[in-house]
Amino acid sequence: NAGVTQTPKFRVLKTGQSMTLLCAQDMNHEYMYWYRQDPGMGLRLIHYSVGEGTTAKGEVPDGYNVSRLKKQNFLLGLESAAPSQTSVYFCASSYSTGTRYNQPQHFGDGTRLSIL
């Protein structure tokens, strides 16, 4: 049982390049989230998904796209990377139904992304 796995762990991009971050969870969680963490800013929600095939915008969605084609995977895409997107990205997942509705989120180890 690996929990939440993020790939890659590190990446350096040039401005304008594109890339996709992958988040995979093996806990059969319905909800999945992408956050970015910047010094002094805490965690800010980029996009989230409440189930397979659904996505929704969070607090800072601009410049990012997401897809949830399979329940266990949640992809975060940067179509044209900008230096302002240099950050540490965390994926999280949680249950949402029944008595497990308000269960806490489980986090991945993060992806450190630098945009030159």
Add this chain to the structure above:
Amino acid sequence: AQSVSQHNHHVILSEAASLELGCNYSYGGTVNLFWYVQYPGQHLQLLLKYFSGDPLVKGIKGFEAEFIKSKFSFNLRKPSVQWSDTAEYFCAVKGNRDDKIIFGKGTRLHILP
């Protein structure tokens, strides 16, 4: 709109000192409250959570937090800190039927040996 405010951005204590980290939230409804810890270079881990019932909740590693509804507060406490408690601590709030959790900006705790 939901918001979470953590009063202290950076706290420095000596080992064995008592700890209290402040957290206030803004939300017009029933809330669920969390404290997460992030050790250097690691991901966030749940310390404790409050959903309902006893407002004094106990978490892992000797931490506890008290939910005071009238003050919209959920302060984190530990009677005697250890060097290994050096980390960043995040308070978070979730409306009872909301899909999203809102995090505070975090408090960096540095324990001097």
